[in-house]
Amino acid sequence: MTELLVGTKKGLFALEGEPGAEFEVRSRAFAGEPIDFAMRDPGSGRVIATSTSPFYGPKIWFAEDPAGEWTQADGVALPEGGDYALERIWVIVPGDGGALYAGGDPGVLFESRDGGATWELNRALWRHRVDEDWQPGGGGLCLHSIVPWPGEPDRLAIAVSAAGVWLTDDHGETWRRGNRGIRPRYLPDDAPEDTFQLCVHRMERAARDPERMFIQFHGGVYRSDDAGQSWSEIGDGLPSDFGFPLALDPGDPDSAYVIPLTGDFDRVTPGGQVRVYETRDGGLTWTPRGDGLPPHHAYLTVLRRAFDRAGEGSSLQLYFGSTCGDVFGSGDAGESWFTAATRLPPVFSVTVSA
Amino acid sequence: MALVCVHGPLRRLAGNRAELDIGGATVAELLRGLEHEHPSTAGWILDERGAIRRHINVFVNGERGAERTAVGASDRVEILPAITGGAT
Numbered sequence: 001m002t003e004l005l006v007g008t009k010k011g012l013f014a015l016e017g018e019p020g021a022e023f024e025v026r027s028r029a030f031a032g033e034p035i036d037f038a039m040r041d042p043g044s045g046r047v048i049a050t051s052t053s054p055f056y057g058p059k060i061w062f063a064e065d066p067a068g069e070w071t072q073a074d075g076v077a078l079p080e081g082g083d084y085a086l087e088r089i090w091v092i093v094p095g096d097g098g099a100l101y102a103g104g105d106p107g108v109l110f111e112s113r114d115g116g117a118t119w120e121l122n123r124a125l126w127r128h129r130v131d132e133d134w135q136p137g138g139g140g141l142c143l144h145s146i147v148p149w150p151g152e153p154d155r156l157a158i159a160v161s162a163a164g165v166w167l168t169d170d171h172g173e174t175w176r177r178g179n180r181g182i183r184p185r186y187l188p189d190d191a192p193e194d195t196f197q198l199c200v201h202r203m204e205r206a207a208r209d210p211e212r213m214f215i216q217f218h219g220g221v222y223r224s225d226d227a228g229q230s231w232s233e234i235g236d237g238l239p240s241d242f243g244f245p246l247a248l249d250p251g252d253p254d255s256a257y258v259i260p261l262t263g264d265f266d267r268v269t270p271g272g273q274v275r276v277y278e279t280r281d282g283g284l285t286w287t288p289r290g291d292g293l294p295p296h297h298a299y300l301t302v303l304r305r306a307f308d309r310a311g312e313g314s315s316l317q318l319y320f321g322s323t324c325g326d327v328f329g330s331g332d333a334g335e336s337w338f339t340a341a342t343r344l345p346p347v348f349s350v351t352v353s354a
Numbered sequence: 355m356a357l358v359c360v361h362g363p364l365r366r367l368a369g370n371r372a373e374l375d376i377g378g379a380t381v382a383e384l385l386r387g388l389e390h391e392h393p394s395t396a397g398w399i400l401d402e403r404g405a406i407r408r409h410i411n412v413f414v415n416g417e418r419g420a421e422r423t424a425v426g427a428s429d430r431v432e433i434l435p436a437i438t439g440g441a442t
Contacts, residue, residue, distance in 0.1 A: 054409050054438050054439070055362075055407065055409045055410055055435040055436070055438070056363070056397075056398045056399075056407065056410075057397060057398065057401060057407055059397075072394070076397075077397055077402050078402045079402065080402050080404070081402075081403070081404065082402060082403065083403065084402065084403070085401035085402045085403050085405070086401075086402065
């Protein structure tokens with residue numbers, strides 16, 4: 001059985017099913033509340049969700065069962081008395097060694113060592129954010145990608161829109177930038193080469209070759225072969241290299257899946273066709289995957305955390321949700337697709353457990 | 355002490371009470387006092403800067419108040435979610 005946790009503009013939906021058929025909606029929690037992200041912690045089995053109430057601000061919650069009682073987590077706040085307030089938690093990612101990481105706006109990273117019940121701000125990264133006056137993208141100053149290194153819990157990469165890629169080798173005690181080779185088209189040609197006003201939309205690391213990483217940028221898809229120190233463009237062959245989400249097959253370090261949108265001027269699936277694009281050669285070539293997806297007059301927007309996967313290889317499961325409230329899935333690594341859910345509220349995030 | 359009236363989820367966080375007697379010379383002091391007596395309310399009304407959240411309204415004796423609004427011992431302070439949305 002596969003479980004999808006779908007964060008939407010109007011609540012958290014837990015769906016269950018098998019690839020190939022519509023999923024059953026098992027529960028709706030936080031009715032009416034925007035749920036930015038939800039995931040099942042593989043360590044504790046808990047479900048952890050983030051909400052941003054328009055009235056009461058951002059919170060992290062945890063529960064043993066998404067249909068059960070939810071408890072508010074502690075420590076999800078910035079230092080009191082400063083110039084900043086927490087705006088939103090964008091993502092929660094399990095780290096190596098039992099840690100959980102949460103990333104959010106304004107460019108913040110939290111860590112939990114107790115399964116998401118309490119959280120602590122990473123102050124070294126926060127110091128960079130305050131001292132260097134990071135600038136937000138259109139969605140805020142969002143720390144949306146947190147990429148652990150399998151087997152090395154002290155090594156972590158994060159990405160911020162629009163403050164680029166940051167790397168640590170000492171469990172967040174110190175941070176350095178990892179942006180060489182990224183060329184933002186929204187800055188003038190004579191902008192400084194070391195600018196870090198870089199609007200990364202999503203970043204992932206290949207599980208079996210941790211030096212290999214991929215980025216979906218605000219115009220551009222990139223690959224790194226040196227753990228995020230430097231990047232090369234690999235977007236040739238895509239109908240558009242603008243998009244938000246990105247997923248990898250953990251069994252194949254040469255793999256990546258992106259969902260192109262027309263461009264930053266028209267953020268819908270190009271030509272009204274919903275297509276996922278797959279590479280199996282590190283971005284040298286891309287193959288459209290659309291068997292079972294809406295072929296025409298489908299103008300979907302898929303947000304950065306609304307694409308996830310489970311499994312690997314030929315049985316890789318892929319799922320994505322759109323702001324139209326549809327969730328699509330594949331149980332065969334993108335060869336064919338099915339509709340897992342329709343008419344949900346606008347989808348902010350999708351995570352899969354199988 | 356002022357009489358503080360809370361609504362919605364704040365009632366549960368305030369020990370399932372709709373009205374509480376809280377001390378404080380200003381709205382900000384009173385809200386900090388509420389957080390002190392009921393720590394679960396921390397972060398729900400005031401943000402980390404000490405500002406009332408944008409879509410929360412605080413009324414003192416029926417008049418819209420702000421963080422520095424003075425509060426007297428017999429005043430009634432209502433904490434209400436604001437009218438919001440319309441585009442969502």
